[in-house]
Amino acid sequence: xxxxxxxxxxxxxxxxxxxxxxxxxxxxxxxxxxxxxxxxxxxxxxxxxxxxxxxxxxxxxxxxxxxxxxxxxxxxxxxxxx
Numbered sequence: 001x002x003x004x005x006x007x008x009x010x011x012x013x014x015x016x017x018x019x020x021x022x023x024x025x026x027x028x029x030x031x032x033x034x035x036x037x038x039x040x041x042x043x044x045x046x047x048x049x050x051x052x053x054x055x056x057x058x059x060x061x062x063x064x065x066x067x068x069x070x071x072x073x074x075x076x077x078x079x080x081x082x
Contacts, residue, residue, distance in 0.1 A: 001009070017025060042050065059065050 014022070014025065045053075
């Protein structure tokens with residue numbers, strides 16, 4: 001598949017997403033594009049911390065947890081008086 005064909009296929013799939021899936025995809029895409037493969041990020045991180053990070057990523061990927069929008073709304077309600 002050529003680059004042009006691949007781009008068109010990606011566009012078509014993204015174009016077919018509903019609004020919530022589109023936002024989720026956009027976040028994933030940004031995370032991927034902004035990530036680095038620099039393994040030195042793990043230097044100095046304990047095994048316990050690494051496991052916690054990996055568990056959090058798995059939970060996020062599995063849809064477990066509280067959506068960002070809900071957390072922000074809760075915090076705004078709680079701290080709006082400041």
